[in-house]
Amino acid sequence: MENLFSLFVRSIFVDNMVFAYFLGMCSFLAISKNVKTSFGLGIAVVFVMLITVPVNYLINKYLLVKGGLSWLSPALSEVDLGFLSFIMFIAVIAAIVQLVEMVVERYSPSLYSSLGIFLPLIAVNCAIMGASLFMQEREYQSLAEATTFALGSGIGWCLAIVGIAAIREKLKYSNVPAPLKGLGVAFIITGLMGISFMCFLGIEL
């Protein structure tokens, strides 16, 4: 339990998807112009990550890794399908995003109207794919660990985009040099936020 909690805090602050690995930067910079929409996108990312990472974890464990197929028959215990993981993960993500979109549209129209436009965008968000790949690379031991990691990374991403959106809203009223306006200054602010997030680096959990 303690282990899970430290993993959770770690994936929000220390291994923040945006500031430590630059994942999901494209939508991070494109959507972060006001707090309300970026919060919507952030929640959608948490939601999709929380579903796709555990599913990909199970697929990885029971289908792709060497010996993963041995539950089917002992003869298959030598099969290593690891090279298929990219195509498998992206197919799962694209399918689940589609599915989530349909379910949300059917059962919660109000949620759909706030998340709906972001869901298709998320299929190609590097943070989602990155979470699955990190899950595979770091070899999390149990489903609970993978889920905790997914939740933490999603919340970390959400926190980052809401933070920069709040700064950019205020920035509209400041006198930025013309060539630096918009994109340029957004980059530099993200860098400065990254430096401030690095103060979590030394924390032992």
Place this chain on the structure above:
Amino acid sequence: MSQEKTKTAEASVPFWKEMFSAKNMKLLSRPFGSENPVTVQVLGICSALAVTAKLQPALVMALSVTVVTAFSNLIISLMRNSIPPRIRIIVQLTVIATLVILVDQVLKAVAFEVSKQLSVFVGLIITNCIVMGRLEAFAMANKPWPSFLDGIGNGIGYGIILVIVAIVRELLGSGTLLGHQIIPSCFYEAGYSNNGLFILPPMALILVGIIIWIQRSRNRNLIEK
């Protein structure tokens, strides 16, 4: 962007002249500057920053992205008339994923050390917005050869930014280039020391911000309102 169409040249011109016509060459060179995928179109930043602490992985990454962009543009452009629009995203993703698996396997076989350093970022070429962006904006509406050139051009445009950032970071951060010591040891004896800040991730963002600043103050058309 989606309105871009290249007209076929006159049939009487020899095919190699047509293939390297001024219009096609422009497709190739445009993404280097005024339509740079990273600094102007804001695509593919995710991986552009994470691999630039050293020059070598940056070069390998630039090459991989160029290969994937060029060939996925070519393949999708060949199939563009038979892809149903409703499922085009999944078709595009499948093509890209296949190419990325190929690149990943080649890297693991040829340059294992670099492929270890790049870790998940090779896999993340699949969701690199440059590849998807060019497929949607160009390959779905253009012939195979211009699409192929457009892919190469955008890959190189992305590579240029990667290499500039990587050179600055490696030179100032560790005093080396491609692992060779560049800053002479007498500098260190005189009290110079490497700036560790350049190795850290946030510096990549600030450097790209500065590149955008320089580019936009030279080319005033790009300034945002």
